[in-house]
Amino acid sequence: MSGRPRQNGPAQAKALQFKLVLLGESAVGKSSLVLRFVKGQFHEYQETTIGAAFLTQTVTVDGVTVKFEIWDTAGQERYHSLAPMYYRGAQAAIIVYDITNRDTFERAKSWVKELDRQARKDIVIALAGNKFDLSNKRMVEVEEGSAYAQEHNLIFMETSAKTGDNVSNVFVEIAKMLPKVEPKPNNNGQTVRIDDNQEAQNGGGPGCCSKN
Amino acid sequence: MGDEDTTSVRSTTNGTIPAPSSCLPEEAIEARSSSTTPTPHDQVTENLPSTSRLQDLEPQSRSRLCAESASDHFVSRPRSNASDYASNPRSPRASIDLGLKECSGESSQNGGESSHNATPAKLNLDIDSELAKSLLNGSLTSVDEVELVVEDNEDLIMESPSVHQKEFSPEASSELSAEFAGETGVPGEEGASSGAGSGGSVVSELEPGAMVEPVGRTSSGRDLQLVTPGDTVSDDEGSETVSEVPLPVEDDSEELGAQEYPPEWYTKQKHVFIFSEAGKPIYSRHGKEENIVGLYGVMQALLSCVQDNSDDLNCIRSSDRLFVFRCHPPLMLVAVSDTTECEEQIARQLKYVHHQAVFFLTQSHLARLFKNRHNYDLRRQLTGLPKFFNGIIEFVEEEHSFLLESVQCLPMPQSLRNEVTATLLSNRCPELVFAIVLYERQIISVVRPKQYAITPQDLHLLMNYVQTGSTRGHGEKWAPCCLPDFNDGGYLYIHDSYISETVNVSLVLITNEREQHITMINCKQRIVEQMVAQKTMDKLEEIISTPFLSSDTKIPHLRHFVYKSKSSQQLVSPEYTVPYNSDEDRRSLHTKYCHVYDKLHHSDQKMSIYYDIDSRESVVGYLMSSSEIYCTFSPFVTRPVALNNIDKLLKWIRREENRFFILGSGVY
Numbered sequence: 001m002s003g004r005p006r007q008n009g010p011a012q013a014k015a016l017q018f019k020l021v022l023l024g025e026s027a028v029g030k031s032s033l034v035l036r037f038v039k040g041q042f043h044e045y046q047e048t049t050i051g052a053a054f055l056t057q058t059v060t061v062d063g064v065t066v067k068f069e070i071w072d073t074a075g076q077e078r079y080h081s082l083a084p085m086y087y088r089g090a091q092a093a094i095i096v097y098d099i100t101n102r103d104t105f106e107r108a109k110s111w112v113k114e115l116d117r118q119a120r121k122d123i124v125i126a127l128a129g130n131k132f133d134l135s136n137k138r139m140v141e142v143e144e145g146s147a148y149a150q151e152h153n154l155i156f157m158e159t160s161a162k163t164g165d166n167v168s169n170v171f172v173e174i175a176k177m178l179p180k181v182e183p184k185p186n187n188n189g190q191t192v193r194i195d196d197n198q199e200a201q202n203g204g205g206p207g208c209c210s211k212n
Numbered sequence: 213m214g215d216e217d218t219t220s221v222r223s224t225t226n227g228t229i230p231a232p233s234s235c236l237p238e239e240a241i242e243a244r245s246s247s248t249t250p251t252p253h254d255q256v257t258e259n260l261p262s263t264s265r266l267q268d269l270e271p272q273s274r275s276r277l278c279a280e281s282a283s284d285h286f287v288s289r290p291r292s293n294a295s296d297y298a299s300n301p302r303s304p305r306a307s308i309d310l311g312l313k314e315c316s317g318e319s320s321q322n323g324g325e326s327s328h329n330a331t332p333a334k335l336n337l338d339i340d341s342e343l344a345k346s347l348l349n350g351s352l353t354s355v356d357e358v359e360l361v362v363e364d365n366e367d368l369i370m371e372s373p374s375v376h377q378k379e380f381s382p383e384a385s386s387e388l389s390a391e392f393a394g395e396t397g398v399p400g401e402e403g404a405s406s407g408a409g410s411g412g413s414v415v416s417e418l419e420p421g422a423m424v425e426p427v428g429r430t431s432s433g434r435d436l437q438l439v440t441p442g443d444t445v446s447d448d449e450g451s452e453t454v455s456e457v458p459l460p461v462e463d464d465s466e467e468l469g470a471q472e473y474p475p476e477w478y479t480k481q482k483h484v485f486i487f488s489e490a491g492k493p494i495y496s497r498h499g500k501e502e503n504i505v506g507l508y509g510v511m512q513a514l515l516s517c518v519q520d521n522s523d524d525l526n527c528i529r530s531s532d533r534l535f536v537f538r539c540h541p542p543l544m545l546v547a548v549s550d551t552t553e554c555e556e557q558i559a560r561q562l563k564y565v566h567h568q569a570v571f572f573l574t575q576s577h578l579a580r581l582f583k584n585r586h587n588y589d590l591r592r593q594l595t596g597l598p599k600f601f602n603g604i605i606e607f608v609e610e611e612h613s614f615l616l617e618s619v620q621c622l623p624m625p626q627s628l629r630n631e632v633t634a635t636l637l638s639n640r641c642p643e644l645v646f647a648i649v650l651y652e653r654q655i656i657s658v659v660r661p662k663q664y665a666i667t668p669q670d671l672h673l674l675m676n677y678v679q680t681g682s683t684r685g686h687g688e689k690w691a692p693c694c695l696p697d698f699n700d701g702g703y704l705y706i707h708d709s710y711i712s713e714t715v716n717v718s719l720v721l722i723t724n725e726r727e728q729h730i731t732m733i734n735c736k737q738r739i740v741e742q743m744v745a746q747k748t749m750d751k752l753e754e755i756i757s758t759p760f761l762s763s764d765t766k767i768p769h770l771r772h773f774v775y776k777s778k779s780s781q782q783l784v785s786p787e788y789t790v791p792y793n794s795d796e797d798r799r800s801l802h803t804k805y806c807h808v809y810d811k812l813h814h815s816d817q818k819m820s821i822y823y824d825i826d827s828r829e830s831v832v833g834y835l836m837s838s839s840e841i842y843c844t845f846s847p848f849v850t851r852p853v854a855l856n857n858i859d860k861l862l863k864w865i866r867r868e869e870n871r872f873f874i875l876g877s878g879v880y
């Protein structure tokens with residue numbers, strides 16, 4: 001994958017920095033998505049997040065290095081009142097639900113509404129239907145997620161933190177949408193296809209209907 | 213009250229309750245050591261004669277092992293008066309020093325008892341094995357007689373000549389039973405239905421003996437009394453036996469219940485339960501709460517029927533288990549233990565468990581949740597938190613620092629500690645309140661404002677939070693947490709992260725401003741950069757790879773020790789080495805320290821030295837004015853040699869104290 005994140009290291013001076021927040025009900029797989037994206041790992045028994053966790057990861061998109069400062073929040077209701085401090089200044093958000101659990105989809109919708117009201121107007125939002133590997137237990141159809149995303153102008157993907165499907169794609173798609181303050185002069189054409197295997201995934205793999 | 217009642221209690225219990233060896237009064241121990249009763253390990257007390265031999269030790273030891281100037285302690289006991297928090301007065305409970313010594317008085321005449329101001333009332337419940345079964349659902353088969361130790365209030369002492377009579381309110385019990393019955397109705401809740409049975413049987417099992425004594429007051433005639441064996445039925449019209457209370461009792465409850473718990477469940481050394489005042493399960497250390505709903509009901513019933521008498525149930529002792537009850541409203545906590553820990557220690561452990569809940573929710577939020585919602589299911593708030601309760605229970609069972617109400621510092625050259633502290637101080641930002649560097653359960657450095665201290669208890673909670681919530685590989689954590697001793701009504705915001713790739717050294721930054729997460733991240737970044745530049749981390753890793761061992765002291769026969777400096781509330785203790793290789797060996801040595809500690813601190817008789825000698829080792833505890841020490845020697849060391857070695861050790865520690873203790877830096 002060309003969108004593959006590089007290892008965490010001393011931040012490059014040139015990198016653009018973006019604040020990204022993950023929101024969604026408890027246990028939908030927010031921490032797992034982040035862990036997959038940042039470390040390439042997956043834990044069957046992912047520890048429940050207490051409060052929030054902060055991680056960073058960089059990706060290169062269109063020749064531009066983007067550093068994500070990621071706030072992985074806890075989904076429990078006792079931390080709900082803290083959520084605004086993470087999304088308030090955020091340029092991007094991933095709202096996650098679990099495709100095997102309808103309630104989490106409803107919760108995701110309410111997060112979308114909350115962000116519409118309270119977050120920056122130019123925030124880039126992705127809706128991620130996670131646990132794609134469990135699609136035999138699916139309770140939310142792809143079309144439903146994708147239609148909702150279309151309607152609200154969100155990036156949409158179904159992901160699996162377990163298999164890694166589409167995980168970095170979500171971040172890369174977000175990175176593409178973010179304003180490049182210092183746009184790189186065309187290195188090699190403008191719209192470089194980020195993901196070689198995106199086709200493959202669109203075909204047989206996870207339902208990926210990235211808006212855009 | 214006092215004598216008469218105690219006597220009557222004795223008369224009913226003598227010979228039937230084998231008092232656990234760990235809580236025999238001094239007299240009994242002396243008696244044993246001079247001849248008789250077999251005990252798990254032979255114990256020898258030395259009272260004044262031998263202590264006076266030690267007098268020569270006192271002066272040196274008192275000299276200055278730990279005496280820094282009072283202003284230097286980073287852990288003096290603070291009462292948070294942080295102006296930005298509403299201070300939240302907590303109701304004082306004076307229950308801790310009641311109970312154990314008193315109830316151990318059963319096996320011998322204890323003349324000193326009447327001198328206690330608040331001698332607990334005693335009441336005996338002739339609760340036959342059915343109750344015990346309900347309590348542990350068949351596990352504690354040998355419980356034939358149970359003694360309840362109740363913390364009494366003065367009114368009761370004065371008012372009631374026979375305080376051992378307590379009343380069960382049938383209304384309350386039947387309400388309870390009805391509640392169980394209600395829960396039985398919930399489809400699919402097998403545990404609940406078994407609970408209904410057990411719940412019902414608590415009260416009804418009182419009935420066979422149903423011999424009721426008159427109550428010396430005019431409360432509702434329907435009051436139901438606990439029954440003292442041997443008492444006779446009175447004619448008092450007001451009294452009713454339990455049999456008249458309609459109770460839904462399910463006959464098959466026991467079989468049902470028996471299936472609920474896996475066999476391991478019964479053999480656990482210590483159970484800990486939390487439930488609400490309405491009896492709703494909140495936490496169980498072993499097994500899923502929802503499977504033992506009935507048990508919660510029984511415990512709640514026991515607590516509430518004593519509370520109905522404006523009294524508190526503290527402890528029930530059966531032949532092989534100690535049941536310790538503590539109310540920290542809105543939470544009720546119960547420990548069921550077959551360890552040798554005494555009631556005071558277990559009660560302190562329960563207090564930690566309560567503090568663990570406060571740590572995440574604050575006392576005021578807890579109270580708010582239950583206000584007007586008596587039946588609130590707190591588990592909704594506790595997603596992801598049970599492991600922290602498990603963690604704090606392990607902590608209190610294993611740590612000398614819990615036992616001695618102190619903290620342990622990682623031994624290192626003073627220059628290195630100063631380097632860490634200076635790094636913290638120089639990168640401090642105005643929003644930062646505390647900065648702490650931890651190595652697992654030991655402290656490397658603490659930086660704090662002059663006006664606020666942080667107690668050992670709060671530090672223990674922090675250590676548990678950092679260690680149990682370890683997200684190595686998952687970035688830096690940021691969460692609102694409450695330090696109950698600092699202020700149990702408000703949140704602080706805690707940033708913590710590992711700062712070494714190879715060892716578990718973590719940096720904890722604490723602020724009182726909730727939006728300062730970015731500031732804390734930047735602060736951490738600066739601290740880490742400076743540490744890297746100074747190679748501080750390398751030096752720390754080096755220190756950690758060569759732990760402090762008792763052999764470093766070069767004192768012969770010394771296997772292990774724990775030394776506490778009282779004024780600074782810090783302790784020093786070497787790593788366990790041979791022969792304490794297994795967890796079990798370590799646990800058993802720790803248990804001995806607990807026992808010796810208990811002897812020195814909770815005996816009626818003032819002692820400053822206590823020996824606990826058996827074929828495995830000799831443990832000696834020694835109290836001094838500003839410090840205390842517990843030493844483990846090989847078993848054949850004679851007492852004079854042991855004392856002489858303790859003397860040497862105290863001098864050695866004094867010489868090395870800069871390595872072991874944080875002596876007054878880190879205050880800004």
Ligand SMILES: Nc1nc2c(ncn2[C@@H]2O[C@H](COP(=O)(O)OP(=O)(O)O)[C@@H](O)[C@H]2O)c(=O)[nH]1
Pocket residue numbers: 024025026027028029030031032033043044045046047048049075130131132133134159160161162163
């Ligand atoms: N099968 C499957 N399980 C997942 C996936 N993502 C997360 N999980 C599991 O779901 C549980 C909750 O995940 P976690 O990342 O803690 O969720 P969070 O509370 O949203 O952070 C964990 O047991 C994960 O192992 C996924 O894509 N597929």
Ligand SMILES: [Mg+2]
Pocket residue numbers: 027030031032047048049072073074075
């Ligand atoms: Mg999480």
